[in-house]
Amino acid sequence: MTRMIPHPLLSALLVLMWLLLTRFSMGNLVLGSIIALAAGWSVEHLHPSRPRIRRWRAIPQLMAIVIWDILKSNISVARVLLLGPDHPAYHSGFVELDLQLREQNGLAVLAIILTATPGTAWLEYDAEQSHLTLHVLDLRSEADWQALIRDRYEALLMEIFE
Amino acid sequence: MTHLHQLPPVAAVLIAIFVVLGSSLALLGSLGLVRLKSFYQRLHAPTLAYSYGTLLIILGSMAMFSLIEERPVVHEIIIGVFMMITTPITLLMLGRASLRRDRDAKLGHDERVPPRTRATDAAKPPAPDQAAPR
Numbered sequence: 001m002t003r004m005i006p007h008p009l010l011s012a013l014l015v016l017m018w019l020l021l022t023r024f025s026m027g028n029l030v031l032g033s034i035i036a037l038a039a040g041w042s043v044e045h046l047h048p049s050r051p052r053i054r055r056w057r058a059i060p061q062l063m064a065i066v067i068w069d070i071l072k073s074n075i076s077v078a079r080v081l082l083l084g085p086d087h088p089a090y091h092s093g094f095v096e097l098d099l100q101l102r103e104q105n106g107l108a109v110l111a112i113i114l115t116a117t118p119g120t121a122w123l124e125y126d127a128e129q130s131h132l133t134l135h136v137l138d139l140r141s142e143a144d145w146q147a148l149i150r151d152r153y154e155a156l157l158m159e160i161f162e
Numbered sequence: 163m164t165h166l167h168q169l170p171p172v173a174a175v176l177i178a179i180f181v182v183l184g185s186s187l188a189l190l191g192s193l194g195l196v197r198l199k200s201f202y203q204r205l206h207a208p209t210l211a212y213s214y215g216t217l218l219i220i221l222g223s224m225a226m227f228s229l230i231e232e233r234p235v236v237h238e239i240i241i242g243v244f245m246m247i248t249t250p251i252t253l254l255m256l257g258r259a260s261l262r263r264d265r266d267a268k269l270g271h272d273e274r275v276p277p278r279t280r281a282t283d284a285a286k287p288p289a290p291d292q293a294a295p296r
Binding site for chain 2: 096111
């Protein structure tokens with residue numbers, strides 16, 4: 001099982017994607033399965049750290065928080081862009097954080113969340129010191145950002161992955 | 163455009179609102195790319211198009227083609243998933259490249275950049291990120 005299908009979830013999702021992109025037929029099912037298996041084998045050779053999901057129930061909660069936060073920051077960044085770059089009501093800057101999350105997949109998800117949120121850009125992560133550098137478009141105070149990321153995302157991600 | 167008359171008017175209006183809102187966000191993001199001052203600020207502008215811009219257009223497209231073809235059309239979700247997992251790679255590469263430029267070469271500084279490492283490593287020369295101690 002593990003030799004033949006090293007990444008069952010990934011392969012299943014790839015078959016599903018193949019069938020969604022094409023019309024369902026036996027031929028497409030076979031072709032999609034071959035592609036999915038081949039992708040699973042090649043991923044196995046990359047040796048990623050295998051995600052172990054501890055609490056599935058936290059995932060919808062995290063998704064809801066993220067969708068809501070992205071909506072809010074869309075509105076605030078749109079406001080900043082409409083006001084123009086010289087408006088005194090906001091200033092941008094770098095924020096440096098210390099993360100407790102060390103699990104690679106969790107960090108990848110956090111990077112996706114912070115990149116997808118307008119107004120925050122993940123710039124650099126130092127794995128040795130778990131030190132993260134962000135750039136924030138509408139900066140209010142650095143302490144707020146540390147608390148926001150720790151309480152809203154990091155805690156949930158640690159519940160899910162660690 | 164030829165299929166629009168097949169849609170119920172309420173749905174057509176809703177879909178139009180979604181698509182117009184989504185593309186306005188994309189337009190605003192592109193405007194921001196021109197108007198903002200520094201490279202790091204400019205990194206933020208396209209995320210408007212990338213987050214809710216894409217989401218709204220995808221929702222509009224899914225609703226429209228599901229109604230016209232009278233079956234759930236969901237493969238737009240895959241577009242969204244690919245956007246989500248690929249865009250951070252480009253943004254991260256651009257961001258780190260410009261951090262490195264601003265720190266090492268002292269070429270055109272956009273903003274004052276925080277140093278790469280803190281006090282403990284201050285003595286070491288600024289090494290590329292991959293050159294961790296072996």
